[in-house]
Amino acid sequence: MFRVKYVFLQFVCLLQEKKEREREMALRNIMGKRVGIGLMGSRALSTATCDVESGSAKSINLYSAINQALHVALETDPRAFVFGEDVSFGGVFRCTTGLADRFGKARVFNTPLCEQGIVGFGIGLAAMGNRAIAEIQFADYIYPAFDQIVNEAAKFRYRSGNQFNCGGLTIRAPYGAVGHGGHYHSQSPEAFFCHVPGIKVVIPRSPRQAKGLLLSCIRDPNPVVFFEPKWLYRLAVEEVPEHDYMLPLSEAEVIRQGSDITLVGWGAQLSIMEQACIEAEKDGISCELIDLKTLIPWDKETVEASVRKTGRVLISHEAPVTGGFGAEISASIVECCFLRLEAPVARVCGLDTPFPLVFEPFYMPTKNKILDAIKATVNY
Amino acid sequence: MALSYLRSSSSSSANLKLLSSAVSIRRPISTDTTPITVETSVPFTAHQCEAPSRSVETSSSELLNFFRNMALMRRMEIAADSLYKAKLIRGFCHLYDGQEAVASGMEAAITKKDCIITAYRDHCIFMGRGGTLLEVFAELMGRRAGCSKGKGGSMHCYKKDSNFYGGHGIVGAQVPLGCGLAFAQKYSKDETVTFALYGDGAANQGQLFEALNISALWDLPAILVCENNHYGMGTAEWRASKSPAYYKRGDYAPGLKVDGMDVLAVKQACKFAKEHALKNGPIILEMDTYRYHGHSMSDPGSTYRTRDEISGVRQERDPIERVRKLILSHDLATEKELKDIEKEMRKEVDDAIAQAKESPMPEPSELFTNVYAKGLGVESFGADRKEVRATLP
Numbered sequence: 001m002f003r004v005k006y007v008f009l010q011f012v013c014l015l016q017e018k019k020e021r022e023r024e025m026a027l028r029n030i031m032g033k034r035v036g037i038g039l040m041g042s043r044a045l046s047t048a049t050c051d052v053e054s055g056s057a058k059s060i061n062l063y064s065a066i067n068q069a070l071h072v073a074l075e076t077d078p079r080a081f082v083f084g085e086d087v088s089f090g091g092v093f094r095c096t097t098g099l100a101d102r103f104g105k106a107r108v109f110n111t112p113l114c115e116q117g118i119v120g121f122g123i124g125l126a127a128m129g130n131r132a133i134a135e136i137q138f139a140d141y142i143y144p145a146f147d148q149i150v151n152e153a154a155k156f157r158y159r160s161g162n163q164f165n166c167g168g169l170t171i172r173a174p175y176g177a178v179g180h181g182g183h184y185h186s187q188s189p190e191a192f193f194c195h196v197p198g199i200k201v202v203i204p205r206s207p208r209q210a211k212g213l214l215l216s217c218i219r220d221p222n223p224v225v226f227f228e229p230k231w232l233y234r235l236a237v238e239e240v241p242e243h244d245y246m247l248p249l250s251e252a253e254v255i256r257q258g259s260d261i262t263l264v265g266w267g268a269q270l271s272i273m274e275q276a277c278i279e280a281e282k283d284g285i286s287c288e289l290i291d292l293k294t295l296i297p298w299d300k301e302t303v304e305a306s307v308r309k310t311g312r313v314l315i316s317h318e319a320p321v322t323g324g325f326g327a328e329i330s331a332s333i334v335e336c337c338f339l340r341l342e343a344p345v346a347r348v349c350g351l352d353t354p355f356p357l358v359f360e361p362f363y364m365p366t367k368n369k370i371l372d373a374i375k376a377t378v379n380y
Numbered sequence: 381m382a383l384s385y386l387r388s389s390s391s392s393s394a395n396l397k398l399l400s401s402a403v404s405i406r407r408p409i410s411t412d413t414t415p416i417t418v419e420t421s422v423p424f425t426a427h428q429c430e431a432p433s434r435s436v437e438t439s440s441s442e443l444l445n446f447f448r449n450m451a452l453m454r455r456m457e458i459a460a461d462s463l464y465k466a467k468l469i470r471g472f473c474h475l476y477d478g479q480e481a482v483a484s485g486m487e488a489a490i491t492k493k494d495c496i497i498t499a500y501r502d503h504c505i506f507m508g509r510g511g512t513l514l515e516v517f518a519e520l521m522g523r524r525a526g527c528s529k530g531k532g533g534s535m536h537c538y539k540k541d542s543n544f545y546g547g548h549g550i551v552g553a554q555v556p557l558g559c560g561l562a563f564a565q566k567y568s569k570d571e572t573v574t575f576a577l578y579g580d581g582a583a584n585q586g587q588l589f590e591a592l593n594i595s596a597l598w599d600l601p602a603i604l605v606c607e608n609n610h611y612g613m614g615t616a617e618w619r620a621s622k623s624p625a626y627y628k629r630g631d632y633a634p635g636l637k638v639d640g641m642d643v644l645a646v647k648q649a650c651k652f653a654k655e656h657a658l659k660n661g662p663i664i665l666e667m668d669t670y671r672y673h674g675h676s677m678s679d680p681g682s683t684y685r686t687r688d689e690i691s692g693v694r695q696e697r698d699p700i701e702r703v704r705k706l707i708l709s710h711d712l713a714t715e716k717e718l719k720d721i722e723k724e725m726r727k728e729v730d731d732a733i734a735q736a737k738e739s740p741m742p743e744p745s746e747l748f749t750n751v752y753a754k755g756l757g758v759e760s761f762g763a764d765r766k767e768v769r770a771t772l773p
Binding site for chain 2: 085086089110112113114116117141143144181182184322351352354356358359362363
C-alpha cells in the first residue's frame with residue numbers, strides 16, 4: 001500500500017515538474033531572457049503531500065515572508081525593481097525592509113504620492129521587459145490607478161497583438177479589515193479587478209502561501225494584482241521554507257476535507273471560516289474548506305468537484321455582498337451544478353454599506369454569521 | 381465678563397491689578413480695536429503676481445483672539461494625543477499642533493460664507509469654522525454627539541452651516557472638489573471664495589493639476605493652499621518633489637509663499653488671495669509651516685527628522701509663542717493673564733472631553749442610514765440585515 005502511494009506520489013511530482021518546465025519554457029519565450037534560478041530548484045506543492053523540498057523552514061510572520069519573497073525575486077532577476085510610497089526604509093508594514101540596502105537605490109526606490117503615476121510607470125517599465133513590483137500603500141488608494149490597471153495593463157497584450165505586454169508588472173497592496181481601519185484603510189477591492197480579463201488577482205492566506213504565491217506572481221508573464229491581508233501581517237506565523245519556491249497560480253486548495261458543505265474563501269477570511277468549520281464539526285456537520293488563492297482566473301474545477309461531492313456551497317468574503325466575487329462563484333456553480341445542489345448558494349459577506357468606523361463588528365462576516373449560514377444551508 | 385476697561389497708565393493698572401486680585405474677578409479679553417501695525421516675520425515671495433505688503437493691520441482684540449484660539453487648538457490636539465494613547469480614540473488621528481496659525485489666520489481673513497475644504501488633518505480647521513470642542517472629541521471617539529454623528533471619525537469633520545466641506549481621507553481628492561465649490565460660488569455671484577487645502581505630499585497628485593487647469597481656464601475663485609509642513613508622512617519634500625517651491629508649481633497660476641507660522645502673515649496672504657481670486661481666478665498659497673507630532677498617532681515623528689529640528693522650530697517659530705511675544709511687547713496683557721487664558725482653555729478641553737465621554741455610541745441601525753438619500757435608496761432586512769431591497773418613492 002505504501003509502495004503504491006509512493007509511486008503515485010512520484011508520479012504526481014513528475015507531473016508537477018513537467019508542468020513547471022512547460023511553464024518555464026513559456027516564460028522564456030515571452031520574457032525573452034533567463035527567468036530565474038528558482039524555477040530549477042525544488043518547490044512546494046500546494047497540498048503538501050509530496051515534500052519535494054527539504055530545505056530548512058523558519059517560523060515567520062506574513063510581512064517577513066513577503067519580505068523574503070521580494071529578496072529572492074530581486075536576487076534571482078537583475079532586472080527586477082521594487083517601488084512605491086515609502087518602500088525604501090522598509091514600508092509602512094515592513095514588507096520591503098533591507099531591500100534598498102541590499103540591492104541599491106537604483107532598484108528599490110520611493111515614489112512620490114501618485115498612485116496613477118506609480119502604476120503607469122510600472123506598466124512602462126514592464127513593457128521594456130523588466131519585472132516591476134509596484135506597491136500601493138493601501139488597497140483603498142488603488143483607485144486613482146484603476147484606469148491604468150484596467151485600460152492599460154490588462155489590455156496591452158491584447159490590443160498590440162502580442163507585440164507588447166506588461167507581464168512583468170506585479171502590484172502589491174495590503175487589503176482588508178484590520179479592526180480600526182475605518183473607511184479608507186480597510187477596503188477589499190478585489191471584485192473590481194476580477195471583472196477585468198487580462199490581469200490576475202491573487203490573495204494568499206498565510207505566510208507560507210504568500211511567499212510562494214508572490215514569487216509565482218512576480219514570475220508570471222501576466223500583470224498581477226496581489227492583495228495581502230493586512231490583518232495577518234503580524235498575526236499569522238507559520239513555518240516558511242527559506243529557499244526559493246513557487247506555488248501554482250489558478251489552483252485552489254482544499255485545506256480541510258469534508259462531506260456536508262463546501263466553503264469557499266480567500267485571504268484573512270479563511271481563518272474565520274475555519275473557526276466556523278470547527279464549531280460546525282461539533283454539531284456533526286463536516287465542512288470542506290477551499291482556499292481559492294487566485295481569484296481570476298479561478299479554479300472552477302476544484303470548487304465544482306467539491307460541490308459535486310457535498311451538494312452545498314457557502315462563500316464568504318469581507319467585501320460588500322452585492323457584486324462581490326462571491327456572486328461570480330455562485331453564478332458559476334449554479335450553472336454547472338444546479339441539479340446536484342441541495343440548497344441555495346449561501347454568501348456571508350460584508351454589508352452593502354461603506355466600510356464603517358465604529359460599526360466594524362456589525363459589518364464583518366463573523367464566525368457566528370458563517371456558522372448560522374452553514375446550519376441553515378445544511379438544514380435547508 | 382461684564383467688566384470692560386481700557387488699558388491705561390501703569391499706576392492705575394497697578395491699582396486695577398490689586399482690585400482684580402482682591403475681588404478675584406477674571407479679567408476679560410481686551411476689546412480694544414485700535415489698529416496696531418505689525419510687520420510679518422519674513423516678506424512674502426510672489427510668483428506671477430505682486431506680493432502684498434509686509435505690514436499687517438491688526439488690533440489687540442484680534443491678537444488676543446488669535447492667542448485664545450490657537451491655545452485652544454493646541455490644547456485640543458494634545459488632549460487628543462492622550463485620548464488616543466488611552467485607546468479612547470481608535471483608528472487614525474492626524475494632529476495639527478504647530479500648524480495652528482494657518483487655521484486661525486485664514487479664519488480672520490474670510491467669512492463663514494467662504495468655503496474651506498481640507499484633507500484629514502482637519503480638527504483645528506473645524507474649530508476655526510465654529511465647531512465646538514464637544515463635537516470634535518465626540519467625533520474622534522465615535523460618539524453620537526460628534527459632528528458627523530460618529531460615523532466619520534477623525535478624518536471626516538464637516539460643518540455645513542459654516543461651509544466647511546471637510547475632512548477627506550484620500551490624499552489630493554479634495555482639491556478638485558474645492559474647484560467645483562468655487563464654480564458654484566462664481567455662478568451664484570455671492571463674492572465668496574473657496575480655500576482648498578492640501579499638503580506637500582498631495583502636491584504631486586495629478587488631480588491637483590487637473591483641477592488647477594480647470595480653475596484657471598474658467599477663472600474660478602479657487603485658492604489652493606499648500607500646507608507645506610515639509611514632510612509627506614515620512615518623506616521630506618526634497619525627496620518627493622522635483623520642485624519643492626509649491627507656490628510656483630501652478631506655473632500659469634500666480635502663487636505666494638507665506639510664513640505659515642506667523643498668523644498675521646497668513647491673515648494678510650488670505651485676504652490678498654481672496655481679493656485676487658475674485659478678480660483674476662485661482663491662486664496658490666504655500667504656507668511654510670511645521671507639525672510637531674508625527675504624521676499620525678502611529679508615527680513617532682522622529683525617524684525621519686531629528687528631535688533637534690523639532691525643538692528648534694518649537695523654540696524659534698512656534699505660532700503661539702510669536703503671538704504671546706507680540707501681545708507682551710505691545711503691552712496688551714500680562715504674562716499671568718495669558719497663562720490664565722491657557723488654563724481656561726485647558727479646563728474647557730477637559731470639560732468637553734468629559735462631556736464627550738458621556739455621549740453614547742451611535743445606534744447599530746445607523747450603520748445602514750445615509751448610504752443613499754433617505755427613502756430613495758435601499759433598506760436592509762433580515763436577522764443579519766443582509767437582504768437589501770431598493771426602495772423608491
